[in-house]
Amino acid sequence: xxxxxxxxxxxxxxxxxxxxxxxxxxxxxxxxxxxxxxxxxxxxxxxxxxxxxxxxxxxxxxxxxxxxxxxxxxxxxxxxxxxxxxxxxxxxxxxxxxxxxxxxxxxxxxxxxxxxxxxxxxxxxxxxxxxxxxxxxxxxxxxxxxx
Numbered sequence: 444x445x446x447x448x449x450x451x452x453x454x455x456x457x458x459x460x461x462x463x464x465x466x467x468x469x470x471x472x473x474x475x476x477x478x479x480x481x482x483x484x485x486x487x488x489x490x491x492x493x494x495x496x497x498x499x500x501x502x503x504x505x506x507x508x509x510x511x512x513x514x515x516x517x518x519x520x521x522x523x524x525x526x527x528x529x530x531x532x533x534x535x536x537x538x539x540x541x542x543x544x545x546x547x548x549x550x551x552x553x554x555x556x557x558x559x560x561x562x563x564x565x566x567x568x569x570x571x572x573x574x575x576x577x578x579x580x581x582x583x584x585x586x587x588x589x590x
Contacts, residue, residue, distance in 0.1 A: 484546040
């Protein structure tokens with residue numbers, strides 16, 4: 444018998460939000476994320492050759508906060524910040540290729556899985572589905588001329 448996932452979008456978003464809140468309490472969340480990302484695609488490390496990781500770790504967590512806030516359209520600032528992040532990562536700026544977001548999502552799922560003490564196997568499905576929404580938006584802006 445095939446098991447069905449019967450969660451609504453709002454329930455999945457809430458599960459991901461709660462999971463992220465638990466996960467980011469870990470002091471090494473960002474460093475584990477970047478270890479996972481560089482493991483999955485070592486070439487991505489080239490993007491960070493001149494990066495201050497103390498600052499980058501904070502930027503990652505803040506960016507994730509914005510992406511999580513973007514999910515239910517209730518946070519206007521999060522929406523504006525995701526638009527800004529999209530423009531920053533677009534071809535004309537940092538030139539983060541759309542394919543690289545696949546590795547970013549994988550690294551994020553690996554990290555949260557290791558950091559969330561209440562993780563269960565369904566969370567992987569929810570995280571992938573939910574985080575794909577803001578990531579897909581960012582990818583859609585890759586060729587955008589911006590403002």
